Amino acid sequence: MSHVVDFVNVSTEGLESSPVAEALAGLRANEARYFKNKYNVEFATDPASKNQKLVDYVAKVLLERDIVIASKPLEVVELHVEDIRWTYVFYESGLSINVLYNLVDPKKRAVGFKLSMGMDVPEELATKFKFARQKSKLAGEIRGTFFVVKGEY
Helix, strand or coil: CCEECCCCCCCCCCCCCCCCHHHHHHHHHHHHHHHHHHHCCCCEEEEHHHCHHHHHHHHHHHHHHCCCCCCCEEEEEEEEECCEEEEEEEECCCEEEEEEEECCCCCCEEEEEEECCCCCCCHHHHCCCCCEEEEECCCEEEEEEEEECCCCC
């Protein structure tokens, strides 16, 4: 059952098993606010166990860089805005991964990684990426990085 993320009253619903649940909830709310403000779209997540197809899709794209995420996926969401397919997976470790896949322009496709405040950089990402820091009223400090997608998915 879908859960519309409220970015005013931040809730850890669906993320309770994460050791950084509060920070991950703030990160998820930060994404919800972005989509509401930029596109006027609701950010509604589903339990990852109810939509394995999206978890598998993100995992397939990550294999382009030989990345396999060790953490358990908790929630997923997919949005189609303009000509872009956005797919998110929120992991128990506090990691959020999004695949921005432009359906028209293959040069505008990327995978973004965001780390919740309080979590360590996952081993599978530590040697491959450097993370930039960003402040967020909802999530505290977010560390993020990305890579450009080359394949067709």
